Amino acid sequence: MNVFYEEAGTFKVGAILADNNTSLQIEAVHGKRSKIKASAVLFRFDTPPLAEFMGHVQKIAEELDPNFLWECCAQEIEFASDALATDYFGHTPNPVEAAATLLLLQNAPMYFYKKGHGRYKAAPPDALKAALAGQERKRLLAEQQARYVEQLNQFILPEEFKPSLSQLLYKPDKNSTEWKALEIVCTEKKLSAVKLMEKCGAIPSSHDYHFNQFIWEFFPEGTGFGELESQPAVENIVDLPHADAAAFSIDDASTTEIDDAFSVTPLSFGSFRIGIHIAAPALGIPPESALDQLAATRLSTVYLPGNKITMLPDGVITRFTLAEQAICPVVSLYLEVSDDYTVTGIESRIELIKITANLRHNELEQHFNDDALSKGHLQHALSKELTFLWNFACKLEKLRGKSNDTNNDKIDYSFEINDEHVSIIERRRGSPIDKVVSELMIYVNTEWGRQLTDAGITGIFRSQMNGKVKMSTSPAPHQGLGVSQYAWSSSPMRRYVDLINQRQLIALLRNEPPPYSRDSNNLLIAMRDFETAYGIYGEFQRSMERYWCLRWLLQEKIQTINAQVIKENLVKLDHIPLVTRVASLPEIAPGAYVKLRLSEIDLLERTFHAEFLQKQDS
Structure with a gap:
């Protein structure tokens, strides 16, 4: 004798080795033995053979139409799965038909709500309509994401990315289809999102990328003055x-x-x-x-x-x-x-x-x-x-x-x-x-x-x-x-x-x-906000000076340069206000000069690699 039972939301089959009324000892098709509760059993069967049973079930379940079964169901009342199977097949269902019906009901949660052991209820029409619309949206989004992935893999920027390019670059919605496609390709290509976007032609200017990032975050309305642009000040002279x-x-x-x-x-x-x-x-x-x-x-x-x-x-x-x-x-x-x-x-x-x-x-x-x-x-x-x-x-x-x-x-x-x-x-x-x-x-x-x-x-x-x-x-x-x-x-x-x-x-x-x-609120607020803004603006100025220092190194084709040790492995390059750490720098006293080899200058990341060559005479 065999059993068809439910365990952790999954339907399984097994041969009965021992029946202890409240529990059963069973053996699965692959030979694993386990103990299950008798209440988990949906029905018992002898045929077809255990090894063939789920194959027959799957074949019939694929032929069942969840929409037709939903239309056959009485609305607003619970029903037993075997009752629905009887109505559908026109006779008392055999074990394969009963299992196929259960599998269909289990796999169509938009159509049928589970209410208990082998019991279900048809979804209300409005809820089903909304669920099906949501499923269609997901399908279309999946197709869209696949198309995005295909284009990005060829370093082509999808047209749909262009209207929201700034948001994708500076503050992406990580639940969006665009970002998910970017993540997939970034993982495959082993690139950062910014680097991938650059390869797709979305960042024609590294300078504008950094400048626009600052504007996006701190001047969301733009840098213009609107109707105040040409409005004269009120003179009091x-x-x-x-x-x-x-x-x-x-x-x-x-x-x-x-x-x-x-x-x-x-x-x-x-x-x-x-x-x-x-x-x-x-x-x-x-x-x-x-x-x-x-x-x-x-x-x-x-x-x-x-x-x-x-x-x-x-x-x-x-x-x-x-x-x-x-x-x-x-x-x-x-x-x-x-x-x-x-x-x-x-x-x-x-x-x-x-x-x-x-x-x-x-x-x-x-x-x-x-x-x-x-x-x-x-x-x-x-x-x-x-x-x-x-x-x-x-x-x-x-x-x-x-x-x-x-x-x-x-x-x-x-x-x-x-x-x-x-x-x-x-x-x-x-x-x-x-x-x-x-x-x-x-x-x-x-x-x-x-x-x-x-x-x-x-x-x-x-x-x-x-x-x-x-x-x-x-x-x-x-x-x-x-x-x-x-x-x-x-x-x-x-x-x-x-x-x-x-x-x-x-x-x-x-x-x-x-x-x-x-105690003027305007004065206290201005003082507080000024300190914050002044710090942000100063940091932006320093970061853009760093950017132009790197541009200068590329422009002048500088591959080696002298630098002065500040402390430990921190040095300042000659002739430009650029400070960096040199991992390969040996222990050298602050103030001493060293010669460095420069490489891997990255204007988007504003980074470069510096390698110690030799200590310079003072």
């Missing part, structure tokens, strides 16, 4: 006095947001009046205006080699930038300075000033440099003003206790991109240009921070204690700069924090209530 000085700016050649300028006016007895003039967009951007809300969203201009994403629209920048020959609204800090460069008087004003010149680093440095200053032979139309500012900056640096700052030995790098050709220019930090600009900016940010503090007006301060930098509404020392408080105020067109501080300062100078109180 009525009755502003005109300065009796003329100013000049000092910036990189690519700078369009010129925030700061300087003036030097001789006074009696060898003294001078120095003016530090900061562009005043706060006069044209009211708090909580549409333009202000946009700036509060961006929080800062984003910089990267050869490009930038400005915080403010071009129209606003054009109106407030300190452009040559323009008369511009500014907030000015005037310093009366004696002949020994001691500050004897300070005054802040809101005014209009004429900008006589926009000096650019690349041209100015040819005249205003250490060699010219040491020889006392500075040939420039503003030589007297520049020399005076240089001497004053040296005095300020000394007063801060930073005149022997080792940072002045470091190198800064600037990138110039022209038609995909990259030039990386080294500049020693602490050059006369750098010192003049940085010292005067430190002074103005420190002084205006002090004025806000003394007046009891809230500002956003940047402090540094024990190497940790943080922003706060409370003034605190900045140890790195050697000042008692520091409030960013000198770049209001490029940093939202500076714009906020400028509004507070203007209110102080006009003797008006400040726009922000200490």
Whole structure:
């Protein structure tokens, strides 16, 4: 005697070896013996032979039509499988027919719901319709996925991928048919998804891939300004006095947001009046205006080699930038300075000033440099003003206790991109240009921070204690700069924090209530969000500088290069701001130079391989 039984949702057959009423000892076709519960048995049979039984069952089950059986069933009531088999076959079913019916019911869960041991219920018509539609969708998706896989294997990008290309590259839905097809081919080809997409022509530009990834994540609405693109700022410069000085700016050649300028006016007895003039967009951007809300969203201009994403629209920048020959609204800090460069008087004003010149680093440095200053032979139309500012900056640096700052030995790098050709220019930090600009900016940010503090007006301060930098509404020392408080105020067109501080300062100078109180939500939110955004933007700039360094290595066909050991196996390559780890580097003291072989430069991953060749003589 044999049994047809159910175990763990599967139908099985076996020969009875022993019947113990509540349980049976059985032997399967392949000889395995096991013990089953008597309640698991659906029926017993003698023929056909055990080894042939399931073959006959499968053959008949394949002939059964689940849709026809469903139509034959009484709706909304349970039924026994043998009753359905009797109705279908027109007679009491034999063991093979009974088993085939059970197998069909078990394998058609959309049509029949299992309700118990050998008992089922027909699915409601609406539920069946929905289930069949879902099954058809799955079938079509499977066909679509197979077609995608076939095309991707030939490195052909399916047309359906193109509308959602950015999402596939930067934030894929891993349950989508497109991604599943990509995963299958990536596994077969042993490629990353990005590399596969590149081979399919989906990434024509490695630069655009990285840039667009940043835009996708942090500027989902795009980098444009919409209807604010051409909307002028609301000017508030009525009755502003005109300065009796003329100013000049000092910036990189690519700078369009010129925030700061300087003036030097001789006074009696060898003294001078120095003016530090900061562009005043706060006069044209009211708090909580549409333009202000946009700036509060961006929080800062984003910089990267050869490009930038400005915080403010071009129209606003054009109106407030300190452009040559323009008369511009500014907030000015005037310093009366004696002949020994001691500050004897300070005054802040809101005014209009004429900008006589926009000096650019690349041209100015040819005249205003250490060699010219040491020889006392500075040939420039503003030589007297520049020399005076240089001497004053040296005095300020000394007063801060930073005149022997080792940072002045470091190198800064600037990138110039022209038609995909990259030039990386080294500049020693602490050059006369750098010192003049940085010292005067430190002074103005420190002084205006002090004025806000003394007046009891809230500002956003940047402090540094024990190497940790943080922003706060409370003034605190900045140890790195050697000042008692520091409030960013000198770049209001490029940093939202500076714009906020400028509004507070203007209110102080006009003797008006400040726009922000200490517990202002807008101020606290802006401070918190600015720190986050500033970190993200800075990391993006560094990652794109790394990208262009790798482009430079390829462009110059550099295969070997010298590098300086920083620590352990970390080195910095010569002539470019590129740091990497060299696994093969032996134990060499920091500061030593080594020669490396470069290979496997990957612009998409922004990686390369560096191999130690030899130690170089110092």
